[in-house]
Amino acid sequence: MTRFRDRQEAGLALAELLAARDLPDPVVLALPRGGVPVGLEVARRLRAPLDLVMVRKIGVPYQPELAAAAVVNGDAPEIVVNDEVAARAGLGRDDIAALAEVQFEEIARRRALYLKGRKQVPVDECTAIVVDDGIATGATMRAALRAVRRRNPARLVLAVPVAPPDTLKALGAEVDEIVCVRRPMFLGSIGAYYVNFAQVDDDTVIRMLNEVPRLGRDEGTEGTSL
Numbered sequence: 001m002t003r004f005r006d007r008q009e010a011g012l013a014l015a016e017l018l019a020a021r022d023l024p025d026p027v028v029l030a031l032p033r034g035g036v037p038v039g040l041e042v043a044r045r046l047r048a049p050l051d052l053v054m055v056r057k058i059g060v061p062y063q064p065e066l067a068a069a070a071v072v073n074g075d076a077p078e079i080v081v082n083d084e085v086a087a088r089a090g091l092g093r094d095d096i097a098a099l100a101e102v103q104f105e106e107i108a109r110r111r112a113l114y115l116k117g118r119k120q121v122p123v124d125e126c127t128a129i130v131v132d133d134g135i136a137t138g139a140t141m142r143a144a145l146r147a148v149r150r151r152n153p154a155r156l157v158l159a160v161p162v163a164p165p166d167t168l169k170a171l172g173a174e175v176d177e178i179v180c181v182r183r184p185m186f187l188g189s190i191g192a193y194y195v196n197f198a199q200v201d202d203d204t205v206i207r208m209l210n211e212v213p214r215l216g217r218d219e220g221t222e223g224t225s226l
Contacts, residue, residue: 006196007133010161013181018134019045023127029053033200036208043212048196049123050212055144056103060089070143071100073107080143132199134190135163138171145174162193
């Protein structure tokens with residue numbers, strides 16, 4: 001198995017595939033925190049603004065990395081449940097709702113820390129490119145895609161360095177196009193496809209957001225990102 005050196009190398013590889021598609025009026029929307037280094041390289045290559053989709057995974061209590069659901073807190077909060085995982089974990093809708101409240105609080109903290117009241121990049125009539133460092137079950141990404149779709153982009157593109165074919169197929173109905181560098185039949189863990197998969201801290205996210213323009217369009221609106 002060939003591994004990416006780090007998220008930067010993965011972002012560069014993904015950026016080349018996206019650049020070849022010559023997508024009109026692109027806006028890059030990264031999932032923090034791990035998607036931001038990947039999204040930064042894509043934004044640089046496409047000369048596009050970089051913004052965030054504030055989404056949080058609801059992990060199974062005894063296995064936090066396994067997503068039972070995911071939440072996005074925007075104008076209309078979105079909770080997307082991975083029914084199979086939730087059922088195996090014995091989590092009902094009330095359990096998911098209670099766990100979601102904790103994640104909404106973390107989204108609020110990150111929004112204030114990362115964005116500091118800066119304008120949101122509009123995506124209407126743009127190509128919205130939603131980026132993360134990889135996808136396992138797809139619950140987190142599905143929530144993000146549905147939230148971005150509500151903002152009426154002209155085209156919605158899912159772009160990741162690594163994801164299994166079955167997950168990508170399941171997400172296909174949510175997007176207009178999928179761009180993925182590596183599609184292993186059996187994923188295992190996302191981190192297995194990186195030599196360096198160290199956690200991305202808050203300071204790194206803030207620094208990277210400041211490295212490329214977030215506002216690429218004159219009609220930026222007040223507020224914070226999804």
